[in-house]
Amino acid sequence: MFRKQKSTVEADEAAESQDVIPAQDASQAAKGRPTPTRREAELARKQRLSGINANPKLAKREARQRDFEAATERQHGGPVKAFARDYVDSRFRTAEFFIIFAVLLFVVASVPSIALLSVVLWLVMLVAIVIDSVLLIRGLKKEARKRFPNEDLGRVGWYALMRSMQFRKWRMPKPRLKRGEKF
Numbered sequence: 001m002f003r004k005q006k007s008t009v010e011a012d013e014a015a016e017s018q019d020v021i022p023a024q025d026a027s028q029a030a031k032g033r034p035t036p037t038r039r040e041a042e043l044a045r046k047q048r049l050s051g052i053n054a055n056p057k058l059a060k061r062e063a064r065q066r067d068f069e070a071a072t073e074r075q076h077g078g079p080v081k082a083f084a085r086d087y088v089d090s091r092f093r094t095a096e097f098f099i100i101f102a103v104l105l106f107v108v109a110s111v112p113s114i115a116l117l118s119v120v121l122w123l124v125m126l127v128a129i130v131i132d133s134v135l136l137i138r139g140l141k142k143e144a145r146k147r148f149p150n151e152d153l154g155r156v157g158w159y160a161l162m163r164s165m166q167f168r169k170w171r172m173p174k175p176r177l178k179r180g181e182k183f
Contacts, residue, residue, distance in 0.1 A: 076173055080144060080151050084160040086183035087140050089175035093164040094125075094132040101125050133161055 036044070076085070105125075109118040137157035144153055163171060177183055 080148050080156055081159060083144060083147060084140055084156050085163060086177050088160050088163045089177050090181055090183050091179060094128045095165040096167060098129060136160060136164060
């Protein structure tokens with residue numbers, strides 16, 4: 001009376017032989033991954049809503065880096081400006097030593113017996129810088145016209161001139177070439 005009927009027992013055995021699926025955790029059954037903890041879920045929700053990193057210091061640092069890279073790309077980007085940087089960095093320029101020379105001349109000018117010599121040296125230095133700058137701009141534009149015939153050269157001469165007046169170690173972006181290296 002309390003036994004199973006034969007037909008039900010045989011149906012159960014057939015169903016068991018067909019359902020040989022490994023047992024899964026209830027939390028993974030429908031979605032294939034474990035349910036996140038409450039802390040993980042809240043953190044993910046805050047990140048989705050705010051669109052920023054959960055760590056505010058890290059988010060600010062990343063934003064500053066992105067802004068710096070964008071500004072650097074606007075100011076120093078493009079193949080013509082890269083060529084101008086390489087052109088300037090590949091050799092010595094008179095203007096880059098102007099600050100050192102100026103400090104030395106101020107010291108020399110303080111001695112009354114050779115003060116006139118310092119004025120003459122100032123004049124020589126300024127003439128040398130002007131000649132070197134003119135040769136720099138003319139040479140750069142001539143070479144740039146050959147390499148970039150369809151590009152606007154615009155103010156690339158001024159860009160190169162300003163770069164040549166800086167100490168080599170202070171130039172931004174950093175020089176890619178050593179002095180004397182071909183570009």
